Amino acid sequence: MLQRDGLSLSSLTMPFAAHWTRVMENSLDWPHLPFVHRRTIRDALPYRPDSRLDIAWEDRPWGGRTSTTIDGVAQPITLDYRFPNTMHLHLPAGRRIFELILTVLPVDDTTTHMIMVTVRDFLRSRLFDLYFGRGSRRSAARIGPSSRRPCRERSHPPARSVRSAPTSPRCGSASSTATA
Template sequence: MLDGLADEGFADLWTPVAMSKEVGKAPYGLTLGGARIVLFRDQQGRVSALHDQCPHRGVKLSLGKVGKDGCLECPFHGWRFASDGACTHIPLNPMPEEKRRRYAATTFPVRERGGLLWVYTRPGAEAPDEPSVPSVMEQPGVHVWHYAETWNAHWTRAMENMLDSPHLPFVHRRTIGGPLARRMKPDSKMEMEVHPTPTGFRTTWTLDGGAPAEAYLEWLRPNGMSLNVPIPNRLMRLFMWCVPVDADHTRMMLVSTRDFLKVQPLAALLDRFNKRILREDQAVVESSYPVESPPVSEERSVATDRATLAFRRWYLERKKRGSQEPTAVTEAPTLAS
């Protein structure tokens, strides 16, 4: 069950997997790094996560239902599982509780924060820490908008795209990249800086020796990005999580936060604009080959790739080491001249 997560370099990590609003009274099934997971709520609205596979005959628990006792019932033979995975009832087979313990379902640690549901990718174990949730997503007075869609792409290609500022004046020249495109000249030079942070790194850039751009990107290890949008006396930050579904699909989870334009219909217009920006990236990312980000030596890179190469080296090192915790990013990558 862990093979897919380990193959994606994604074992033993916190990641958002769904929006809170997606999980209601019915169980919600999803795939994370090839592992099937079911989310469900008890009668108090508390969310739980189990391996979406009944230990009896392997069917999807997400096809079942949640009873009044908050237990998830398998659709095949009616086995019932509590939020902690304990098997509470096996129809037609009365037995004492101590014997039923061997029929438990596998659990995943799960948290509900910032309008998202976060899963720790080590089944059957306690998480050693808590998810790193950006505080602005839980800040009073801030409008928070959530959106998700699935791309036909490996999560590493999507993640590198989200950390890549040099593509802005080309892919996004009609939207957020317009100002940078208008400033560029045929001989313009962009200088990139990558600075380690407790949660990953921050990347900034300058054009033709000018002042650093007020906008900046942050990598939120392992699969998140934050974009600070500079607006005088206003707060606006965009977040993206590239959640691996399997080797060929990634769920793109977008969160927009701001302290202005919180009332409809203006709020809806800005939120649709954010979706437009996301769609501008989609076709380009889905065309990448090989599908997964390859070793650094297999593609031709330049100085403006510092941020994406820092992520790639982290990913490849983690994948090589399997589920062991990799070393943190402590410095920006160096590039051969």
């Protein structure tokens, strides 16, 4: 994806006072998208409080791809989980490319750095990097005050004790579906 000609990238790095698995989990949470990020991707995921959201998981060699249906209608937005610490959101933009890639990097048991990159093939002037960077910063800031406030080491498990998704007995098969 990133090696294609004609793409512009905007990025930001943001620290979080949280264990990296908490930040990663939040980035993979489908139901919060149309509410927390309503100014940026609401139209891509028309979910309402009374809707039924079904999430399908498809195993991939690098992790998994999730897709959704809302009230039985398949949605064009997909989210890739690239094991163990990257999320790649594919946003429908007509014939245009607009993607968001987020990687979380653990610093220690209570500190994480998040790197967020937006990829697009429109509004490619460097002037628009400020716009996309500012929008990404606002979206990241909405991740939640609990992730950004100082935390105590005991409130998060040591990184070595966290079971990864592929080894967790709670993970489903390629056809598993979750309902929110």
